[in-house]
């Protein structure tokens with residue numbers, strides 16, 4: 001069985017920046033849209049998660065972090081959770097330990113996990129590049145189908161969006177036009193069914209639906 005280092009094609013003494021760079025490269029190489037396979041893609045993601053968690057648990061340490069500062073990859077590490085899961089478990093968006101509980105709940109990777117967003121990439125684009133199907137309709141800031149609740153970090157908020165200020169203040173953002181601007185983020189996606197967003201929703205993929213009609 002291949003080690004996580006073999007899967008990511010890096011040396012066993014690779015530091016965190018090298019692991020993250022290798023993950024981005026291998027994720028692109030193995031993505032089904034790029035001629036790879038779902039199995040290979042998931043293996044790359046699992047290898048990355050395993051190695052990066054070692055850093056978080058203190059099992060690995062950075063090598064000369066100051067000297068390597070210029071090599072630090074840009075982009076954002078996004079921890080995500082599907083809003084639909086909350087009801088099933090009796091959780092709410094206001095729970096302080098929401099993501100800690102999600103991490104321990106053995107959820108499917110489509111419901112909870114981590115993904116990498118490149119600089120200036122919208123969150124929706126990053127999710128799709130990582131193989132996930134998140135809701136959207138217009139892809140232009142004109143509805144609330146792609147809304148996410150930002151629990152930690154932030155997304156850019158273009159001026160030409162439909163969200164009322166009250167929603168912005170509550171951390172609601174549009175993933176189709178919002179790009180992560182913090183190194184780390186926690187977001188709950190699929191919050192389009194929040195009562196306050198109902199009036200802003202469109203039928204899913206209206207343009208594709210129109211072509212079928």
Ligand code: FES
Pocket residue numbers: 135136137138139140141142143144145146147174175176177
């Ligand atoms: S899909 Fe309509 S605003 Fe994002």
